[in-house]
Amino acid sequence: MxxxxxxxxxxxxxxxxxxxWLAYKPIACQNCGKLYKVQFLSRILASLLVIGPIFAFNLLSYPTSTQTFILAVLIIIPVNSLMLPYLMRYRLA
Ligand SMILES: [Zn+2]
Structure with missing residues (x-):
């Protein structure tokens, strides 16, 4: 982190x-209160990590049924929400 x-x-x-979850709201340091903003590249990474696997899944399991698609989304979104905070980078605002 x-x-x-x-x-x-x-x-x-x-x-x-x-x-x-609050659309890349800036973070204030808990100790000194300095404000940090998400780096632009981290935003792109976050979008790619959410859209990428869903897109790849669609290609791999063509023709995709609605159920398997929903299942994939239900797996990808929670996994990403767990992992993303470790990958995001912030800079001083
Ligand atoms: Zn600080």
Whole structure:
């Protein structure tokens, strides 16, 4: 997990995941209050990680039934929500 550049306090998984769900809301360091914004590349990465596997799944399991598609989404979204906070990078606002 990324650390605050000023005081080296780690962001928590909860902080980052909350920021993701609130459309990349900036994060304030819990210790010193410095504000961090999501890096542009992290936003692209996040979108790719959500759309990419769904798209790949569609190609691989063609013709896709609605049930298997929904199942894939139900697996991909929670896995991504767990993993993404570890991959996101923030910069000082
Ligand atoms: Zn800090």
């Amino acid at each position: 990324q650390k605050c550049e000023i005081c080296r306090t780690s962001f928590t998984w909860k902080q980052v995941s909350k920021s993701l």
